[in-house]
Amino acid sequence: MSVLLGQEFPNFDVDTTTGKYKIHEFIAGSWAILFSHPADYTPVCTTELGRAAELAPEFKKRGVKMIGFSIDSVEDHKGWIKDIQAYSKVNDFPYPLIAGTRQMAADLGMLDPDELDKKGMPLTARCVFIIGPDKKLKLSLLYPATTGRNFDEILRIIDSLQLTANYKVATPADWKSGERCMVVPSLSDGEAKARFPKGFETSQVPSGKSYIRLTPDPSK
Incomplete structure (x- = not known):
C-alpha cells in the first residue's frame, strides 16, 4: 500500500518524541512534511536532520509542520537528537520524530532493498512526503540511503506547490x-x-x- 499523489495520506497512529497521536491530528488543517531517514546515529542522517532544524523558521513561515520518521525507538531518537544539536550547533530541535514500525515503512514504500542493517533487513530510504491541508499527498520524493537531501530544494518545491494550489x-x-x-x-x-x-x-x-x-x- 503505497500512497499515491492526490490520495489521502494514511491516518497512522504514531509514537513520537513529543507524544502519541494520529497523523491527521498532527496535520490539523496545515501543510505538513514527513521525511524519513534510514537510522539513528548515522552520519548523513545527522546532517540532514540538523539542516532541517536550522530551516525550521522557513518551514514555519510557509505554514508547514515538520515531522521525521525512522524505525528506531523514541528513546534512541531522544538520545540521537543531542548529537544532532551538538554537530549542527542548533539549540532547539523544533519537530518530532516518529518511532515507526517496519510495517508502516513498507506500507508507505519507504524501504531501500539495497541498504541493509546489521540483521540484513532493508533500511528506511530517504522519503519526502508533502501533505496538503486537505490531508492529501501533494508530492513524494524517494532518495536512496546513500544520498542526502537538499532542503533548500524542498523549500522551493513547497513554494511552488502552495502557489499553484491557489x-x-x-x-x-x-x-x-x-x-x-x-x-x-x-x-x-x-x-x-x-x-x-x-x-x-x-x-x-x-x-x-x-x-x-x-x-x-x-x-x-
Whole structure:
C-alpha cells in the first residue's frame, strides 16, 4: 500500500518524541512534511536532520509542520537528537520524530532493498512526503540511503506547490519564488487576461502554437 499523489495520506497512529497521536491530528488543517531517514546515529542522517532544524523558521513561515520518521525507538531518537544539536550547533530541535514500525515503512514504500542493517533487513530510504491541508499527498520524493537531501530544494518545491494550489499557474524549470510563472494551458487567453491583471507574455516558437505564456508571480 503505497500512497499515491492526490490520495489521502494514511491516518497512522504514531509514537513520537513529543507524544502519541494520529497523523491527521498532527496535520490539523496545515501543510505538513514527513521525511524519513534510514537510522539513528548515522552520519548523513545527522546532517540532514540538523539542516532541517536550522530551516525550521522557513518551514514555519510557509505554514508547514515538520515531522521525521525512522524505525528506531523514541528513546534512541531522544538520545540521537543531542548529537544532532551538538554537530549542527542548533539549540532547539523544533519537530518530532516518529518511532515507526517496519510495517508502516513498507506500507508507505519507504524501504531501500539495497541498504541493509546489521540483521540484513532493508533500511528506511530517504522519503519526502508533502501533505496538503486537505490531508492529501501533494508530492513524494524517494532518495536512496546513500544520498542526502537538499532542503533548500524542498523549500522551493513547497513554494511552488502552495502557489499553484491557489493560482492557475505552473512553475518552470529552476523557478524560485517571485519569478515569472507559466499560465496553465487549460486557460484561454481571455480567461488569462481576466485572472492575471499584470498581463502575460506569449513566447514565439517555430510551431506557431501559443502555449508558452509567462506571467509575473501572481502572489506578489
